[in-house]
Amino acid sequence: MKPFIYDLTLEELQDWAKNNGEPAFRGGQIFDWLYVKRVNDFSEMTNLSKGLREKLAEQFSFVTLHEITKLESKDGTVKFLFGLHDDHAIETVIMRHNYGNSICVTTQVGCRIGCTFCASTLGGLKRNLTAGEITAQVVQAQKILDKTNERVSSIVIMGSGEPFENYEATMTFLRTMIHEKGLNIGQRHITVSTSGIVPNIYKFADEDTQINLAISIHAPNDALRSKLMPVNRRYPFNDVMDALRYYLAKTGRRISFEYALIGGVNDQAEHAEELADVLKDMLCHVNLIPVNHVPERKYVRTSRSDIFNFQRILADKGINVTIRREQGHDIAAACGQLRAKHMELG
Numbered sequence: 001m002k003p004f005i006y007d008l009t010l011e012e013l014q015d016w017a018k019n020n021g022e023p024a025f026r027g028g029q030i031f032d033w034l035y036v037k038r039v040n041d042f043s044e045m046t047n048l049s050k051g052l053r054e055k056l057a058e059q060f061s062f063v064t065l066h067e068i069t070k071l072e073s074k075d076g077t078v079k080f081l082f083g084l085h086d087d088h089a090i091e092t093v094i095m096r097h098n099y100g101n102s103i104c105v106t107t108q109v110g111c112r113i114g115c116t117f118c119a120s121t122l123g124g125l126k127r128n129l130t131a132g133e134i135t136a137q138v139v140q141a142q143k144i145l146d147k148t149n150e151r152v153s154s155i156v157i158m159g160s161g162e163p164f165e166n167y168e169a170t171m172t173f174l175r176t177m178i179h180e181k182g183l184n185i186g187q188r189h190i191t192v193s194t195s196g197i198v199p200n201i202y203k204f205a206d207e208d209t210q211i212n213l214a215i216s217i218h219a220p221n222d223a224l225r226s227k228l229m230p231v232n233r234r235y236p237f238n239d240v241m242d243a244l245r246y247y248l249a250k251t252g253r254r255i256s257f258e259y260a261l262i263g264g265v266n267d268q269a270e271h272a273e274e275l276a277d278v279l280k281d282m283l284c285h286v287n288l289i290p291v292n293h294v295p296e297r298k299y300v301r302t303s304r305s306d307i308f309n310f311q312r313i314l315a316d317k318g319i320n321v322t323i324r325r326e327q328g329h330d331i332a333a334a335c336g337q338l339r340a341k342h343m344e345l346g
């Protein structure tokens with residue numbers, strides 16, 4: 001199997017050009033064809049010699065994401081189930097906001113983290129995506145948006161998988177996305193979300209980027225978090241908090257906490273009080289997400305009054321908090337639901 005051309009950063013394409021007896025700027029030309037002109041084949045790269053195009057085709061392939069399912073929500077959200085070359089399937093979502101179009105990408109086929117409210121983890125982890133396979137999701141979304149002269153303005157790495165367990169590929173993907181000679185997505189418009197893989201929170205803090213970090217926290221203490229997220233036994237709550245304090249000290253960037261509200265489990269006033277105490281000195285924002293019903297689990301949604309009560313308790317204690325606007329609710333847009341359905345049928 002040949003590597004994917006999208007796996008390479010601009011610098012790696014320049015090195016490849018040099019190693020093949022060409023000036024480095026040929027690497028830049030290839031990058032331009034991939035991310036600005038967004039061609040589908042090496043033969044379309046017409047400012048390269050025929051010989052060079054053939055060499056590229058011999059050594060690399062394009063990622064093919066074939067559309068298995070496309071679901072469109074009334075709110076404009078479009079969810080894709082894409083088939084990969086090895087018959088695995090991944091989900092990618094285009095979300096429309098009043099401030100632009102956001103793409104939610106997947107970093108792994110399945111996930112081994114085991115969060116109890118998440119459909120992505122039901123079949124375990126199948127494999128990591130390569131950087132190019134993550135990149136291809138955004139390029140494909142941009143090609144779709146090209147038809148209406150729109151652009152991808154932000155990216156959230158919140159699809160299936162734990163990006164910090166596929167760290168290098170995720171970072172390579174990010175370097176390509178933010179490059180000013182490519183898609184040029186603003187770093188502050190990208191958010192990477194982790195369940196709390198502690199060593200890589202430290203690593204990410206040291207990367208010196210402006211990319212946002214979100215943490216799936218979902219509980220205000222160790223015991224409850226371990227029940228909802230087995231990863232908490234590997235990286236306990238307090239260790240995650242220490243890593244986040246390091247991140248804050250290093251970057252000065254506000255952290256987002258994702259908190260899925262599950263009826264009767266983690267959504268009571270006492271949980272909100274405890275969470276507020278834990279977060280009180282942190283530069284952060286809490287995103288409350290009323291949990292989606294996962295038929296395989298017995299979770300129920302938090303009532304509207306409890307959602308607002310939870311929000312009010314946090315806000316009264318000075319925590320910056322919002323309730324996430326649900327998108328694509330009518331098309332099973334929550335992480336992993338479409339793929340889970342596909343696996344059942346397949």
Ligand code: SF4
Nearest residue numbers: 111113115118121161
């Ligand atoms: S929420 Fe994210 S980390 Fe947790 S199981 Fe689902 S995909 Fe994995």
